[in-house]
Amino acid sequence: xxxxxxxxxxxxxxxxxxxxxxxxxxxxxxxxxxxxxxxxxxxxxxxxxxxxxxxxxxxxxxxxxxxxxxxxxxxxxxxxxxxxxxxxxxxxxxxxxxxxxxxxxxxxxxxxxxxxxxxxxxxxxxxxxxxxxxxxxxxxxxxxxxxxxxxxxxxxxxxxxx
Ligand code: THU
Numbered sequence: 001x002x003x004x005x006x007x008x009x010x011x012x013x014x015x016x017x018x019x020x021x022x023x024x025x026x027x028x029x030x031x032x033x034x035x036x037x038x039x040x041x042x043x044x045x046x047x048x049x050x051x052x053x054x055x056x057x058x059x060x061x062x063x064x065x066x067x068x069x070x071x072x073x074x075x076x077x078x079x080x081x082x083x084x085x086x087x088x089x090x091x092x093x094x095x096x097x098x099x100x101x102x103x104x105x106x107x108x109x110x111x112x113x114x115x116x117x118x119x120x121x122x123x124x125x126x127x128x129x130x131x132x133x134x135x136x137x138x139x140x141x142x143x144x145x146x147x148x149x150x151x152x153x154x155x156x157x158x159x160x161x162x
Contacts, residue, residue: 006152010144016135019143023093023133026051027141030095033059033074040064046074046098046109050082052089058082075115079122091122093131108134108142116151123147124156 013019016027026049034047041064050058060078064071072080075096082091098109111119111134123130129146144150 008144008149008152010142010149013141013143016141019133019141022051023095023131023143026057026093026095027097027133027135029057029059030097030135033061033078034097034099035061037061037074038063041066041068041071042100043102044098044100046096048074048078048094048096050078050091051093051095052082052086053092054089056086056089058086073112073115075111076118079115079118083122087125090126090128091130093133094119095133095135097135097137099137104138105136106139108136108139110134111150113151116147117154119147120151120154120156 016024019027029049030047033049034045037045037047039045039062046062048060058078058081060074060081062071062074063077075094096109096111098105119130123146132144132147132150133141135141147154
C-alpha cells in the first residue's frame with residue numbers, strides 16, 4: 001500500500017482591493033452579475049464574471065427553478081454562455097461571489113464540483129488555464145491558477161476525444 005499526499009496551491013489576498021487592477025475590476029463585475037440572480041428558493045445569490053482575452057466580460061448568475069434540479073449555478077450559466085457564443089475568445093479569468101440576507105458570508109464561496117468539471121473541459125478546449133478568483137464581501141479573496149489545483153481528480157479521458 002502506498003499513501004499519496006496532494007498539495008494544492010492558492011493565493012489569499014486580505015481584500016479584493018489588494019488584487020491587481022484587472023482582477024479587482026472583474027470582481028466588481030461578479031458583484032454586478034449577482035443582480036440578475038434568480039434565487040427565490042435558496043435566497044443565496046451567486047454572481048460569476050468571465051474576462052476573455054479580447055477584454056470582453058461575460059456575466060452569469062444562479063438561476064433557480066421551482067423544479068429544483070432544473071436550476072443552474074452562476075458559474076455554469078456564464079461558462080455555457082461563453083461556449084455557445086464566444087468559444088474562440090479564450091477565458092483568462094473567472095471571478096465568483098455570493099450574498100444572502102439570511103447570514104453573513106465570511107469565506108469565499110468555492111464552486112461546486114460540476115462547475116469545476118465544466119471549467120476543466122473549457123481549459124482543455126482552449127489549451128490555457130483559467131485563473132479562478134473566489135471572494136466575498138467581508139472576507140479574503142482566493143486566487144488559483146487553473147482548475148486542477150482545485151479539483152485534482154477531475155474526470156478527463158483523452159481517448160473520448162476524437
Ligand atoms: N450555487 C452557485 O451558483 N454556484 C456554486 O458554486 C454553488 C451554488 C447556487 C446554486 C443554488 O442556486 C444556490 O447557489 C444554493 O445552492
